[in-house]
Amino acid sequence: MSRPGPKIPPLSVTDAQRAVLEGWVRRRSTAQALALRSRIVLESAEGHSIAEVSRRLGIASETVRTWRRRFLDRGLEGMHDEPRPGVPRKITxxxxxxxxxxxxxxxxxxxxxxxxxxxxxxxxxxxxxxxxxxxxFALAPHRSQTFKLSTDPLFIDKVRDVVGLYLDPPEKALVLCVDEKSQIQALDRSQPVLPMMPGVPERRSHDYVRAGTTTLFAAFEVATGKVIGSLHRRHRAAEFKKFLAKVDKEVPADLHVHLILDNYATHKTPVVKKWLLAHPRFHLHFTPTSSSWLNLVERWFAELTQKKLKRGVHRSVQALERDIRAWLADWNEHPRPFVWTKTADEILDRVAAYCHRISDSGH
Known part of the structure; x- marks a missing residue:
């Protein structure tokens, strides 16, 4: 005949303790471990045995016994974890x-x-x-970024105009982002480039030999990502006029052409203005000064630089121009538009926040 085990002391909770325990069970932000311990105490306070509580909650009997005893000894304070062992914290x-x-x-x-x-x-x-x-705390004193706020008196109007073309382009019209990437250098390394090997990156000499420069005029089509490009050895109003004539030839005659471009003097010469008067379907939209980030063609220029020009080796301007034309042709076979997402109000709010930070910086 088996002998009965030790008698378990009864567990009771006051109304105040019950309210706290039930709150821990119901509150979504309560840790799961604390909620389970609260259920153990509440079930035990109903008069259920350790085995019955273990069965109802699906936990080990020893777990019920531990937290039942902790509550009897220390009340609500006993429901929390004990301080972890180890060296005390030194940094306060x-x-x-x-x-x-x-x-x-x-x-x-x-x-x-x-x-x-x-x-x-x-x-x-x-x-x-x-x-x-x-x-x-995401602090990195070794890092630094640059910025420049436009002082253009028509900044707000120009932002709304350009962003409006991106987000709500006019019907029966083509929106083109236009700019020139000038002074593209044909650079040849002074020593042969060493190819990449396992565990060793590609290596190139830090010095180089200049072989001349060229300028790329580009018009990035916002809707499709296609690019109209033209290479010229010089960067004057005459070359820009030739580029406009090329755009006029390649864009269907029944479409209006909206050009987004910066305030470079070449874009505003009398020669260019006269050409525009003779081609009324062309409409110019100028970005604010010091706001090249507003022109999507700059993003395309970054692609060209990173993927073709930065690590390219060219012994002549002709070789450089062949590579640029080949890259441009390959891009237009599989064009990728850059989708503008921010509204004009979001941009202006961000600029206003920067202005506020500058005025409060103390500098």
């Missing part, structure tokens, strides 16, 4: 705040920005601790 919140404030509001005496080494010396902390704090 005040230390973290001191590093962040120093990073954001001060610079070292002998440098323009902090490094982990200089900040560690200034605060008496380790470099690894400084690095962890900077990573946690």
């Amino acid at each position: 919140d005040a230390d973290v705040e001191r590093v962040i404030v120093k990073t954001l509001e001060e610079t070292p005496k002998n440098a323009t920005h902090w490094s982990t080494r200089s900040m560690a010396a200034a605060t008496g902390m380790s470099q690894s601790a400084i690095s962890r704090i900077w990573r946690a």
Whole structure:
């Protein structure tokens, strides 16, 4: 005949304790472990045995026994985890705040920005601790970006005009982003390029031999991504006029042509103005000064630079121009438009925020 086990002390909860426990069970933000412990106590307070609570909640009997005992000994405080073992925390919140404030509001005496080494010396902390704090708060003193705000008095009107063409183009018309990539250099390395090998990147000499320059006039079609291009050795109003004539020839005669372009003097000479008067289907839309980011053809120029020109080797201007024409032809076989998503209001709000930051910077 089996002997009965030890008698389990009864568990009871006050109304206040029950309200807290039930709140932990219902609240969505409660950790799952804390919610389960609360259910164990509530089930036990209903008079259910350890085995019955274990069966109803689908957990081990030892788990029920542990949290039942913790509640009897320490009440609601016993429902939380015990402090973890290990070395006590050495870096306090005040230390973290001191590093962040120093990073954001001060610079070292002998440098323009902090490094982990200089900040560690200034605060008496380790470099690894400084690095962890900077990573946690997304601080990178070694990095810097550039910006420039346009001072064009018609900035708002021009932004709304250009963005309006992107987001709501006119019917029976073609929207083209136009610009010139001038002074493209034909560069030949002073020594042969060493090809990439496993574990070793491609290597090239830092110096080069110049073989001349060329200029690419390009019109990027916003709707399809196709590009009309023309190469010229010089960059004058005469070349721009020739390029406009090429655009006029390639665009169907029944379509109006809206050109988005910058404020370069070549685009506004009397020769160009006279040509435009003779071709009334052409409409010019100028971006604000210092706002090349508003012209989508600049994004296409970046593709050309990164994928063809930056690491290209050309011993003559003719070779450079052949490569550009081949790349342009390949692009037009599989054109990819760049989709503009931001509205004019979103852009203007962002610029206003920058202006506010500048006015509050103290510089």
